[in-house]
Amino acid sequence: MSKIADASTIFAEQLDSEDLLGDPIPMWKRTWKRLIARRSGQVGLGLIGFMFFLAIFAGILAPYGPHKVLIGEKFLTKRAAPCIHALGCPSERPQHFLGIDGNYRDQYSRLLYGARVSLAIGFTTVSFALFFGIILGSVAAYFGGWLDNLIMRIMDVILGFPSFLLAIAIVAVLGPGIQNALLAISIVTLPAYARVTRASVLTVVKLDFVAATKVLGGSHKRILFLRILPNAITPIVVLATLGIAGAILDAAGLSFLGLGAQPPMAEWGTMLGSERNQIFSAPHLVFFPGIAIMITVLGFNLLGDGLRDALDPRLNS
Amino acid sequence: MLGFIARRLVVSIPVLVGILIVTFALARMVPGEPCKSILGDKATASMCASFNKKFGFDRSIPEQFIIYVKQLSKGEFGNSIRYSRPVSQILVERFPLTIEMAFFALILATVVGIFLGIVSAMRHNTLTDVSTMVAANVGISMPVFWLGLMLAYLFGFLLKDTFLWLPPSGRLTAGLASTPFYVAWGWDVVLSSPLGKFYQFIANHYIFNALITGDWVVFNDAIKHMILPVVTLATIPMAIIARMTRSSLLEVLGRDYIRTARAKGLMERRVVRVHALGNAMLPVVTILGLQMGALLGGAVLTETVFGFAGVGRMLVEAINARDYPIVQAFTVIIAVSYMTINIVVDISYSFLDPRVRLQ
Numbered sequence: 001m002s003k004i005a006d007a008s009t010i011f012a013e014q015l016d017s018e019d020l021l022g023d024p025i026p027m028w029k030r031t032w033k034r035l036i037a038r039r040s041g042q043v044g045l046g047l048i049g050f051m052f053f054l055a056i057f058a059g060i061l062a063p064y065g066p067h068k069v070l071i072g073e074k075f076l077t078k079r080a081a082p083c084i085h086a087l088g089c090p091s092e093r094p095q096h097f098l099g100i101d102g103n104y105r106d107q108y109s110r111l112l113y114g115a116r117v118s119l120a121i122g123f124t125t126v127s128f129a130l131f132f133g134i135i136l137g138s139v140a141a142y143f144g145g146w147l148d149n150l151i152m153r154i155m156d157v158i159l160g161f162p163s164f165l166l167a168i169a170i171v172a173v174l175g176p177g178i179q180n181a182l183l184a185i186s187i188v189t190l191p192a193y194a195r196v197t198r199a200s201v202l203t204v205v206k207l208d209f210v211a212a213t214k215v216l217g218g219s220h221k222r223i224l225f226l227r228i229l230p231n232a233i234t235p236i237v238v239l240a241t242l243g244i245a246g247a248i249l250d251a252a253g254l255s256f257l258g259l260g261a262q263p264p265m266a267e268w269g270t271m272l273g274s275e276r277n278q279i280f281s282a283p284h285l286v287f288f289p290g291i292a293i294m295i296t297v298l299g300f301n302l303l304g305d306g307l308r309d310a311l312d313p314r315l316n317s
Numbered sequence: 318m319l320g321f322i323a324r325r326l327v328v329s330i331p332v333l334v335g336i337l338i339v340t341f342a343l344a345r346m347v348p349g350e351p352c353k354s355i356l357g358d359k360a361t362a363s364m365c366a367s368f369n370k371k372f373g374f375d376r377s378i379p380e381q382f383i384i385y386v387k388q389l390s391k392g393e394f395g396n397s398i399r400y401s402r403p404v405s406q407i408l409v410e411r412f413p414l415t416i417e418m419a420f421f422a423l424i425l426a427t428v429v430g431i432f433l434g435i436v437s438a439m440r441h442n443t444l445t446d447v448s449t450m451v452a453a454n455v456g457i458s459m460p461v462f463w464l465g466l467m468l469a470y471l472f473g474f475l476l477k478d479t480f481l482w483l484p485p486s487g488r489l490t491a492g493l494a495s496t497p498f499y500v501a502w503g504w505d506v507v508l509s510s511p512l513g514k515f516y517q518f519i520a521n522h523y524i525f526n527a528l529i530t531g532d533w534v535v536f537n538d539a540i541k542h543m544i545l546p547v548v549t550l551a552t553i554p555m556a557i558i559a560r561m562t563r564s565s566l567l568e569v570l571g572r573d574y575i576r577t578a579r580a581k582g583l584m585e586r587r588v589v590r591v592h593a594l595g596n597a598m599l600p601v602v603t604i605l606g607l608q609m610g611a612l613l614g615g616a617v618l619t620e621t622v623f624g625f626a627g628v629g630r631m632l633v634e635a636i637n638a639r640d641y642p643i644v645q646a647f648t649v650i651i652a653v654s655y656m657t658i659n660i661v662v663d664i665s666y667s668f669l670d671p672r673v674r675l676q
Contacts, residue, residue, distance in 0.1 A: 153331050156331075157336060160335065160655065161655065162611070163610065168632075257633060280470065286466050290463030290464075293459070297458040
């Protein structure tokens with residue numbers, strides 16, 4: 001008997017405590033704290049921050065413009081290997097950290113400016129896919145019936161093709177170019193966001209507070225935006241971060257095949273693709289763009305993993 | 318069980334119809350007429366008129382679609398505009414290469430990926446685990462075409478005069494040819510008949526063909542040429558499978574019934590192998606279907622890097638050349654294969670997890 005009495009005193013204490021009545025830590029702050037406590041979050045944010053730094057300050061860091069052709073410089077040879085004075089390259093030769101490419105341009109500068117392109121590609125593609133994916137998914141789940149069926153069948157057809165091949169086919173229809181490549185990748189990645197949104201909305205739409213809002217006369221739009229979507233945010237944030245990584249890789253792949261960014265644009269995939277036949281004589285022109293892609297994509301992948309762990313309710317202490 | 322299979326197949330029908338419509342529409346929406354692309358810009362109007370009549374481009378779009386579906390159901394894919402050869406013949410020559418590459422890559426990715434995932438999970442938070450996961454993260458972050466080029470450079474150039482040298486391109490060394498099994502065994506085969514085409518299709522899997530005819534020279538050579546592309550193609554799915562296996566196994570190992578098994582005094586190995594692994598493999602099976610899609614997409618890039626004349630590269634070339642029959646046929650084949658694989662994966666998943674069957 002005394003044990004039960006102890007239990008109720010403990011409960012009484014807790015119910016009176018300040019903690020329950022005070023403001024809970026907002027979700028974002030809590031997530032952020034957990035994110036930067038994990039190694040994956042730290043490294044991911046670090047790499048992404050580094051890439052953003054390079055992209056923003058490319059104008060200052062790069063010795064040349066991305067399209068500046070350097071014919072006429074002393075000792076300049078096509079596809080020259082990197083010449084770094086600190087590492088033993090004779091000082092009469094001009095310094096080019098990462099060498100010269102097939103059009104007599106400085107690769108280091110082009111890589112720096114390429115960071116802008118890749119980051120822009122990642123964010124644009126995912127924003128577009130997110131926007132339309134969320135709308136389609138929410139509409140499908142909320143209204144149900146034939147509309148739900150139609151939208152989900154279309155998503156199934158898009159998912160019925162291997163995504164990269166469908167992106168190639170779409171670019172073939174629209175014509176090669178960076179904008180069409182972005183559109184193609186957005187279309188191909190949309191279904192994932194639509195499905196996740198639909199699943200989240202479906203679980204919430206059955207709850208009582210939605211019925212309550214309806215009874216009180218709230219409009220459909222109001223219900224969707226104010227009540228349902230904030231609950232669906234969690235998986236979408238993780239998907240979007242990983243989606244940026246995937247979009248950068250897909251865009252590089254399309255550019256490599258000549259279907260994405262066109263020369264002379266300084267995009268890492270294009271740079272790789274135009275020098276691919278010279279791999280044996282000028283490996284530095286293939287190696288460094290690839291490393292740049294890898295570092296950026298790795299950053300977003302790690303961030304996505306870190307976010308997934310930080311947002312996981314089961315890990316709540 | 319049969320009900321589940323039936324439902325799964327029925328749900329695929331609208332998707333199949335959608336695939337046919339999309340494929341047909343895409344091939345038609347590519348700008349530029351096939352006439353100008355194939356015959357050149359100087360083709361006159363009358364040349365184009367007879368060209369269009371010959372290939373049926375002068376009929377209305379719905380008519381063309383109906384003709385297209387009818388022919389597909391008969392198994393006829395038409396003739397390639399660019400090569401003036403039946404598309405089915407081109408398929409017979411090119412598909413086996415992609416299949417061989419994808420097959421070996423899938424096996425490599427699955428076996429090594431699952432193994433690494435299990436090892437990582439069982440040695441949770443040790444150096445093995447951390448380094449494997451770091452490697453896996455790096456693996457999924459690198460572009461497949463860059464990896465292929467780097468491997469070609471390392472093994473095809475840097476290690477050129479060592480025993481580790483691997484050929485960086487091509488399917489067989491110049492001068493070597495694969496003898497089809499029906500020739501080696503003295504069969505009398507009519508090459509243009511459907512059965513003949515089937516035999517050709519089988520024989521074009523050089524490695525399998527060399528194996529059954531006992532041609533060890535070609536066998537070794539083909540395998541050597543296949544190593545780099547297969548490793549390139551397999552790396553990304555391998556990393557994904559390793560990560561998935563590890564997280565799934567860790568999740569299962571945290572469950573109550575595993576705690577019971579350990580409390581009963583069973584050896585850890587037995588606990589993992591008999592009790593945990595089965596349940597842990599379920600999510601991995603699910604993603605295997607998706608990995609096939611990634612393999613098919615990656616195959617295009619890998620074939621370009623290593624100069625393989627497979628389906629992926631041909632598709633890209635055909636798109637650029639507006640060769641409609643090839644674009645349509647190859648896209649349909651690839652999409653239907655992918656869809657079939659996903660259906661098989663779903664059905665086998667329902668075998669493994671009875672809860673899915675009862676939904």
